[in-house]
Every structure is written in C-alpha cells, then in structure tokens.
Amino acid sequence: xxxxxxxxxxxxxxxxxxxxxxxxxxxxxxxxxxxxxxxxxxxxxxxxxxxxxxxxxxxxxxxxxxxxxxxxxxxxxxxxxxxxxxxxxxxxxxxxxxxxxxxxxxxxxxxxx
Amino acid sequence: xxxxxxxxxxxxxxxxxxxxxxxxxxxxxxxxxxxxxxxxxxxxxxxxxxxxxxxxxxxxxxxxxxxxxxxxxxxxxxxxxxxxxxxxxxxxxxxxxxxxxxxxxxxxxxxxxxxx
Numbered sequence: 001x002x003x004x005x006x007x008x009x010x011x012x013x014x015x016x017x018x019x020x021x022x023x024x025x026x027x028x029x030x031x032x033x034x035x036x037x038x039x040x041x042x043x044x045x046x047x048x049x050x051x052x053x054x055x056x057x058x059x060x061x062x063x064x065x066x067x068x069x070x071x072x073x074x075x076x077x078x079x080x081x082x083x084x085x086x087x088x089x090x091x092x093x094x095x096x097x098x099x100x101x102x103x104x105x106x107x108x109x110x111x112x113x
Numbered sequence: 114x115x116x117x118x119x120x121x122x123x124x125x126x127x128x129x130x131x132x133x134x135x136x137x138x139x140x141x142x143x144x145x146x147x148x149x150x151x152x153x154x155x156x157x158x159x160x161x162x163x164x165x166x167x168x169x170x171x172x173x174x175x176x177x178x179x180x181x182x183x184x185x186x187x188x189x190x191x192x193x194x195x196x197x198x199x200x201x202x203x204x205x206x207x208x209x210x211x212x213x214x215x216x217x218x219x220x221x222x223x224x225x226x227x228x229x
Contacts, residue, residue: 033217035218042222043150043202043223043225044222045156047217047219047220095218100169100171100218101146102158103157106155
C-alpha cells in the first residue's frame with residue numbers, strides 16, 4: 001500500500017517570504033502521479049500543482065513549484081512571494097495511474113502580515 | 114472553467130435516516146469518485162466508479178453506502194442508515210480518461226453532512 005507522509009503539521013511564513021512544505025511517499029510503482037491540493041477555510045479542495053513521475057523536470061505553476069526527488073521519494077512544495085490568500089491546509093497526494101488519490105494528513109500554513 | 118458541482122452544500126439528518134448526496138461531474142469526464150473528510154482529519158477515499166460500475170472501493174465503503182449514476186449527468190452517494198460517525202465533508206470528484214489530463218482529479222466544493 002502506498003503511504004504519504006507530511007511531517008509538518010503546521011507552518012507559518014511572513015507575507016512575501018518563501019516557504020517549503022515537505023512530503024514523502026512510499027511506493028513500489030514506477031509510474032505514478034503526485035499532487036498538491038490546497039484547502040482554504042471554505043474547505044474546497046483546489047489543485048495547486050501536479051507532477052508526473054516519469055518527468056524529470058520539476059513542475060512549476062506561477063509562485064508554486066515542486067522539488068521532486070524520485071530516488072528519495074520526496075515531493076516538496078515551494079511557495080514563493082507568499083500571500084495572505086495562501087493561508088490554507090495543504091495536502092500532498094499520490095496516485096498510481098488509473099487509481100484513486102491517497103492523501104497525506106496535511107500541513108496547515110498560516111501566512112502572516 | 115468546467116467544475117464539479119455538489120448538492121446539498123450542507124445537510125443535517127437524524128441518525129438512522131437515509132441520505133443522498135448528489136454530484137454533477139465535469140461533462141467529458143469518465144471516472145467518478147467520492148471522498149470523505151472527517152473534521153480535522155485527512156481526506157479519505159471511499160469509492161471510484163467507471164463505466165457504470167464500481168472500479169475500486171475502500172474498507173470504509175461498506176454495505177451502508179452505495180453509488181449510482183442514474184442518468185448521463187448525475188452521480189450520487191447514498192448512505193442507507195446514517196450513524197453519528199458518518200458526520201463529515203463528502204467530496205465528489207471526477208477525472209477525464211487518458212494521460213493528457215495528467216491523471217488529475219478535480220473536486221467539487223463538498224457536501225457537509227451532520228448526523229444528530
């Protein structure tokens with residue numbers, strides 16, 4: 001069974017600063033997908049970024065980027081120029097091709113003025 | 114941008130009552146999912162549905178739960194006899210077929226179920 005571990009239950013960052021959220025996973029598969037979802041206080045699940053395991057290049061979406069280390073089974077999320085609206089719970093998630101998402105327990109990020 | 118829509122947004126029900134949560138997935142998607150999030154906990158997979166049948170389910174998805182796609186657009190989750198521990202946010206999600214979407218699963222805004 002695949003497991004996803006987020007070792008930081010809570011983090012805080014000042015506005016305009018950079019923060020990195022950690023995620024590790026365990027799998028024996030070679031083809032899979034990794035995701036970061038954001039859950040603001042409204043509790044909606046919003047896709048932030050995704051990474052295909054077969055791609056060596058790290059995914060980037062505007063201020064959000066990942067550091068994907070396949071051998072280490074690590075998938076961290078970097079948020080640059082943090083904004084107050086980034087305050088949310090962030091979930092790392094894993095999916096084998098064609099199968100359901102397996103989520104980590106989440107990291108609560110607070111962006112302060 | 115197309116989105117997954119869910120109704121109701123919030124429902125309060127008495128223990129033992131039946132509840133139906135409704136979802137309209139993104140129109141060209143073929144895989145449909147229900148997830149659950151108990152307050153303060155992580156999001157848990159319940160069931161996936163493809164080609165008019167369940168393709169995968171978790172141990173949470175016992176005989177109290179059922180899913181149905183009664184027409185070409187709706188996807189429903191039925192809880193036959195609700196228990197207090199069924200209180201949670203229920204997320205519907207959908208995914209297109211093929212690798213172009215990157216296997217991305219898109220979520221609805223959730224239905225918050227409170228069992229009293």
